[in-house]
Amino acid sequence: MESCEHDKRKCPSHLSTTECTKQLLPVKDALDILSGKWKLQIILSLTFGKKRFKQIQREIPGLTPKMLSKELKELEINELASRHVYDTLPVTVEYELTPYGKTLKPLIGELHKWGTKHRKRIIARG
Amino acid sequence: MESCEHDKRKCPSHLSTTECTKQLLPVKDALDILSGKWKLQIILSLTFGKKRFKQIQREIPGLTPKMLSKELKELEINELASRHVYDTLPVTVEYELTPYGKTLKPLIGELHKWGTKHRKRIIARG
Protein backbone atom coordinates (compact mmCIF):
# COMPACT_ATOMS: atom_id res chain seq x y z
CA MET A 1 0.00 0.00 0.00
CA GLU A 2 2.82 2.33 0.85
CA SER A 3 5.52 2.09 -1.81
CA CYS A 4 4.54 4.01 -4.95
CA GLU A 5 1.42 5.44 -3.34
CA HIS A 6 3.58 6.56 -0.49
CA ASP A 7 6.06 8.55 -2.57
CA LYS A 8 3.30 10.43 -4.26
CA ARG A 9 1.84 11.41 -0.95
CA LYS A 10 5.21 12.66 0.22
CA CYS A 11 5.47 15.25 -2.52
CA PRO A 12 2.09 15.63 -4.15
CA SER A 13 3.13 18.44 -6.42
CA HIS A 14 5.49 16.16 -8.37
CA LEU A 15 8.53 17.98 -7.01
CA SER A 16 11.23 15.83 -5.48
CA THR A 17 12.66 16.60 -2.07
CA THR A 18 15.83 18.03 -3.51
CA GLU A 19 13.88 20.17 -5.95
CA CYS A 20 11.82 21.56 -3.08
CA THR A 21 14.99 22.28 -1.14
CA LYS A 22 16.39 24.09 -4.15
CA GLN A 23 13.31 26.29 -4.37
CA LEU A 24 13.84 27.15 -0.73
CA LEU A 25 17.40 28.41 -1.11
CA PRO A 26 16.61 31.93 -2.34
CA VAL A 27 13.95 32.33 0.33
CA LYS A 28 16.44 31.29 2.97
CA ASP A 29 18.99 33.79 1.66
CA ALA A 30 16.42 36.56 1.77
CA LEU A 31 15.33 35.65 5.27
CA ASP A 32 18.94 35.59 6.44
CA ILE A 33 19.13 39.35 6.09
CA LEU A 34 15.46 40.33 6.49
CA SER A 35 14.13 38.22 9.30
CA GLY A 36 13.65 39.44 12.81
CA LYS A 37 11.23 41.73 14.48
CA TRP A 38 12.51 45.10 13.29
CA LYS A 39 14.35 44.99 9.96
CA LEU A 40 11.38 45.15 7.63
CA GLN A 41 9.70 47.79 9.76
CA ILE A 42 12.83 49.92 9.53
CA ILE A 43 13.00 49.42 5.79
CA LEU A 44 9.36 50.39 5.41
CA SER A 45 10.01 53.51 7.42
CA LEU A 46 12.88 54.37 5.08
CA THR A 47 10.78 53.84 1.96
CA PHE A 48 9.00 57.06 2.93
CA GLY A 49 12.28 58.93 2.63
CA LYS A 50 15.54 59.49 4.45
CA LYS A 51 15.27 59.54 8.21
CA ARG A 52 17.30 60.45 11.25
CA PHE A 53 18.10 57.98 14.02
CA LYS A 54 15.73 59.36 16.63
CA GLN A 55 13.01 59.84 14.06
CA ILE A 56 13.03 56.16 13.12
CA GLN A 57 12.97 55.27 16.78
CA ARG A 58 10.03 57.58 17.37
CA GLU A 59 8.07 56.02 14.52
CA ILE A 60 8.53 52.41 15.54
CA PRO A 61 7.00 51.82 18.96
CA GLY A 62 9.04 49.65 21.29
CA LEU A 63 12.25 49.93 19.29
CA THR A 64 15.17 50.63 21.62
CA PRO A 65 18.28 52.55 20.49
CA LYS A 66 20.39 49.46 21.04
CA MET A 67 18.34 47.36 18.64
CA LEU A 68 17.97 50.17 16.13
CA SER A 69 21.70 50.74 16.12
CA LYS A 70 22.38 47.04 15.61
CA GLU A 71 19.80 46.65 12.87
CA LEU A 72 20.97 49.72 10.97
CA LYS A 73 24.53 48.40 11.02
CA GLU A 74 23.34 45.13 9.52
CA LEU A 75 21.35 46.94 6.86
CA GLU A 76 24.49 48.91 5.99
CA ILE A 77 26.64 45.78 5.82
CA ASN A 78 24.13 44.21 3.45
CA GLU A 79 24.06 47.38 1.36
CA LEU A 80 20.35 47.95 1.85
CA ALA A 81 20.74 51.26 3.67
CA SER A 82 23.37 53.98 3.80
CA ARG A 83 24.42 56.32 6.57
CA HIS A 84 25.25 59.96 6.07
CA VAL A 85 26.80 62.18 8.72
CA TYR A 86 26.45 65.96 8.47
CA ASP A 87 28.83 68.28 10.23
CA THR A 88 26.25 70.20 12.21
CA LEU A 89 25.99 70.81 15.93
CA PRO A 90 24.70 68.58 17.31
CA VAL A 91 25.65 66.14 14.63
CA THR A 92 23.02 65.12 12.10
CA VAL A 93 22.92 61.53 10.87
CA GLU A 94 20.61 60.44 8.11
CA TYR A 95 19.79 56.97 6.89
CA GLU A 96 18.34 56.14 3.53
CA LEU A 97 17.69 53.14 1.37
CA THR A 98 20.34 52.38 -1.22
CA PRO A 99 19.17 51.68 -4.77
CA TYR A 100 19.53 48.02 -3.87
CA GLY A 101 17.43 48.53 -0.77
CA LYS A 102 14.77 50.10 -2.93
CA THR A 103 14.42 46.87 -4.87
CA LEU A 104 12.67 45.58 -1.75
CA LYS A 105 9.71 47.88 -2.36
CA PRO A 106 7.50 45.30 -4.13
CA LEU A 107 8.13 42.84 -1.31
CA ILE A 108 7.35 45.44 1.34
CA GLY A 109 4.28 46.36 -0.68
CA GLU A 110 2.99 42.79 -0.56
CA LEU A 111 3.77 42.55 3.12
CA HIS A 112 1.83 45.74 3.76
CA LYS A 113 -1.06 44.55 1.63
CA TRP A 114 -1.32 41.18 3.31
CA GLY A 115 -0.78 42.75 6.73
CA THR A 116 -3.65 45.15 6.16
CA LYS A 117 -6.07 42.33 5.40
CA HIS A 118 -4.71 40.26 8.25
CA ARG A 119 -5.06 43.17 10.65
CA LYS A 120 -8.72 43.55 9.74
CA ARG A 121 -9.19 39.85 10.32
CA ILE A 122 -7.65 39.76 13.77
CA ILE A 123 -9.33 42.96 14.87
CA ALA A 124 -12.70 41.59 13.73
CA ARG A 125 -12.17 38.46 15.82
CA GLY A 126 -10.90 40.41 18.82
CA MET B 1 4.64 70.40 18.90
CA GLU B 2 7.67 71.61 16.95
CA SER B 3 8.51 73.99 14.15
CA CYS B 4 7.59 73.40 10.53
CA GLU B 5 11.23 73.29 9.44
CA HIS B 6 11.98 70.65 11.98
CA ASP B 7 9.06 68.49 10.97
CA LYS B 8 10.18 68.48 7.36
CA ARG B 9 13.60 67.22 8.29
CA LYS B 10 12.13 64.56 10.48
CA CYS B 11 9.83 63.16 7.86
CA PRO B 12 10.95 64.28 4.40
CA SER B 13 8.16 62.52 2.60
CA HIS B 14 5.56 64.85 4.17
CA LEU B 15 4.26 62.08 6.42
CA SER B 16 4.07 62.90 10.11
CA THR B 17 5.53 60.58 12.72
CA THR B 18 2.14 59.27 13.74
CA GLU B 19 1.19 58.70 10.11
CA CYS B 20 4.36 56.68 9.58
CA THR B 21 3.64 54.67 12.69
CA LYS B 22 0.17 53.97 11.41
CA GLN B 23 1.55 52.67 8.10
CA LEU B 24 3.75 50.36 10.12
CA LEU B 25 0.95 48.69 12.05
CA PRO B 26 -0.15 46.18 9.41
CA VAL B 27 3.47 45.26 8.71
CA LYS B 28 4.04 44.68 12.39
CA ASP B 29 0.94 42.48 12.58
CA ALA B 30 2.14 40.42 9.64
CA LEU B 31 5.62 40.06 11.09
CA ASP B 32 4.18 38.96 14.42
CA ILE B 33 3.08 35.68 12.87
CA LEU B 34 5.52 35.34 9.97
CA SER B 35 8.89 36.41 11.29
CA GLY B 36 11.55 34.00 12.35
CA LYS B 37 13.92 31.72 10.54
CA TRP B 38 11.54 28.93 9.55
CA LYS B 39 7.93 29.97 9.17
CA LEU B 40 8.07 31.35 5.64
CA GLN B 41 10.21 28.45 4.49
CA ILE B 42 7.63 26.03 5.84
CA ILE B 43 4.84 27.95 4.16
CA LEU B 44 6.72 27.92 0.88
CA SER B 45 7.20 24.19 1.20
CA LEU B 46 3.44 23.80 1.72
CA THR B 47 2.61 25.93 -1.31
CA PHE B 48 3.83 22.98 -3.39
CA GLY B 49 1.13 20.80 -1.86
CA LYS B 50 0.28 18.96 1.31
CA LYS B 51 3.21 17.45 3.11
CA ARG B 52 3.99 15.04 5.88
CA PHE B 53 6.04 16.00 8.92
CA LYS B 54 9.22 14.18 7.99
CA GLN B 55 8.94 15.31 4.41
CA ILE B 56 8.96 18.96 5.43
CA GLN B 57 11.90 18.29 7.70
CA ARG B 58 13.77 16.57 4.89
CA GLU B 59 13.21 19.51 2.55
CA ILE B 60 14.37 22.23 4.88
CA PRO B 61 18.02 21.67 5.81
CA GLY B 62 18.84 22.27 9.46
CA LEU B 63 15.27 22.20 10.66
CA THR B 64 14.98 20.04 13.78
CA PRO B 65 11.77 18.18 14.69
CA LYS B 66 11.47 20.30 17.80
CA MET B 67 11.40 23.57 15.89
CA LEU B 68 9.22 22.18 13.13
CA SER B 69 6.71 20.93 15.65
CA LYS B 70 6.62 24.31 17.37
CA GLU B 71 6.31 26.28 14.15
CA LEU B 72 3.55 24.05 12.77
CA LYS B 73 1.55 24.54 15.96
CA GLU B 74 1.84 28.30 15.59
CA LEU B 75 0.79 28.12 11.96
CA GLU B 76 -2.24 26.10 13.04
CA ILE B 77 -3.15 28.58 15.78
CA ASN B 78 -3.00 31.40 13.27
CA GLU B 79 -5.11 29.40 10.83
CA LEU B 80 -2.49 29.40 8.11
CA ALA B 81 -2.04 25.64 8.06
CA SER B 82 -4.12 22.65 9.02
CA ARG B 83 -3.19 19.25 10.34
CA HIS B 84 -4.82 16.00 9.25
CA VAL B 85 -4.26 12.66 10.94
CA TYR B 86 -4.97 9.45 9.04
CA ASP B 87 -5.60 6.21 10.81
CA THR B 88 -2.87 4.19 9.13
CA LEU B 89 -0.10 2.18 10.67
CA PRO B 90 2.22 3.85 11.31
CA VAL B 91 0.11 6.97 11.61
CA THR B 92 0.10 9.42 8.72
CA VAL B 93 -0.06 13.14 9.43
CA GLU B 94 -0.43 15.67 6.68
CA TYR B 95 -0.13 19.41 6.80
CA GLU B 96 -1.54 21.78 4.25
CA LEU B 97 -2.15 25.46 3.80
CA THR B 98 -5.62 26.66 4.67
CA PRO B 99 -7.38 28.92 2.15
CA TYR B 100 -6.24 31.78 4.36
CA GLY B 101 -2.68 30.50 4.29
CA LYS B 102 -2.87 30.44 0.51
CA THR B 103 -3.46 34.19 0.47
CA LEU B 104 0.21 34.43 1.37
CA LYS B 105 1.24 33.18 -2.06
CA PRO B 106 1.83 36.60 -3.64
CA LEU B 107 3.98 37.58 -0.67
CA ILE B 108 5.95 34.34 -0.85
CA GLY B 109 6.27 34.91 -4.58
CA GLU B 110 7.87 38.31 -4.06
CA LEU B 111 10.14 36.91 -1.38
CA HIS B 112 11.26 34.17 -3.74
CA LYS B 113 11.75 36.64 -6.57
CA TRP B 114 13.81 39.05 -4.51
CA GLY B 115 15.70 36.18 -2.89
CA THR B 116 16.66 34.80 -6.26
CA LYS B 117 18.21 38.11 -7.37
CA HIS B 118 19.83 38.56 -3.99
CA ARG B 119 21.29 35.08 -4.11
CA LYS B 120 22.90 35.78 -7.48
CA ARG B 121 24.33 38.97 -6.04
CA ILE B 122 25.91 37.39 -2.99
CA ILE B 123 27.21 34.42 -4.90
CA ALA B 124 28.79 36.72 -7.47
CA ARG B 125 30.58 38.63 -4.72
CA GLY B 126 31.63 35.47 -2.90
Added chain:
DNA sequence: GATATCGGTATACTTTTGGATACTACTATG
Protein backbone atom coordinates in the same frame (compact mmCIF):
# COMPACT_ATOMS: atom_id res chain seq x y z
C1' DG C 1 20.48 76.74 35.76
C1' DA C 2 17.50 72.81 34.67
C1' DT C 3 15.87 70.35 30.98
C1' DA C 4 15.59 68.40 26.30
C1' DT C 5 17.61 66.87 21.98
C1' DC C 6 21.15 64.65 19.09
C1' DG C 7 23.28 59.80 17.98
C1' DG C 8 24.34 56.62 19.91
C1' DT C 9 27.11 53.17 23.78
C1' DA C 10 27.34 50.32 28.22
C1' DT C 11 25.63 47.09 31.33
C1' DA C 12 22.73 43.73 32.99
C1' DC C 13 19.01 41.01 32.37
C1' DT C 14 15.18 37.86 30.41
C1' DT C 15 13.17 35.49 26.65
C1' DT C 16 13.29 33.23 22.46
C1' DT C 17 15.51 30.49 19.36
C1' DG C 18 18.16 26.89 18.07
C1' DG C 19 20.98 22.47 18.57
C1' DA C 20 22.23 17.80 20.09
C1' DT C 21 20.86 13.72 21.50
C1' DA C 22 17.96 10.29 22.91
C1' DC C 23 13.55 8.15 23.16
C1' DT C 24 8.64 6.30 22.29
C1' DA C 25 5.57 2.35 19.90
C1' DC C 26 4.80 0.36 15.81
C1' DT C 27 5.84 -1.58 11.11
C1' DA C 28 8.17 -2.72 7.05
C1' DT C 29 12.33 -4.15 4.85
C1' DG C 30 16.53 -6.82 4.37
Added chain:
DNA sequence: CATAGTAGTATCCAAAAGTATACCGATATC
Protein backbone atom coordinates in the same frame (compact mmCIF):
# COMPACT_ATOMS: atom_id res chain seq x y z
C1' DC D 1 17.41 -10.15 14.19
C1' DA D 2 19.05 -5.47 12.86
C1' DT D 3 17.88 -1.41 10.64
C1' DA D 4 15.11 2.31 9.07
C1' DG D 5 11.01 5.04 8.81
C1' DT D 6 6.54 7.02 11.04
C1' DA D 7 5.34 11.66 14.13
C1' DG D 8 6.70 13.58 17.14
C1' DT D 9 8.32 14.54 22.72
C1' DA D 10 11.92 15.13 26.50
C1' DT D 11 15.95 16.97 28.25
C1' DC D 12 19.75 19.84 28.51
C1' DC D 13 22.45 23.39 26.97
C1' DA D 14 24.37 27.49 24.11
C1' DA D 15 23.60 31.43 21.47
C1' DA D 16 20.95 35.02 19.70
C1' DA D 17 17.45 38.32 20.19
C1' DG D 18 15.27 41.53 22.69
C1' DT D 19 14.32 44.71 27.02
C1' DA D 20 15.35 48.16 30.56
C1' DT D 21 17.86 51.60 32.20
C1' DA D 22 21.39 54.71 32.53
C1' DC D 23 24.82 57.46 30.50
C1' DC D 24 28.03 60.45 27.29
C1' DG D 25 29.38 65.50 25.42
C1' DA D 26 27.51 68.86 22.90
C1' DT D 27 24.13 72.55 22.22
C1' DA D 28 19.66 74.77 22.24
C1' DT D 29 15.61 75.92 24.83
C1' DC D 30 12.78 77.24 28.88
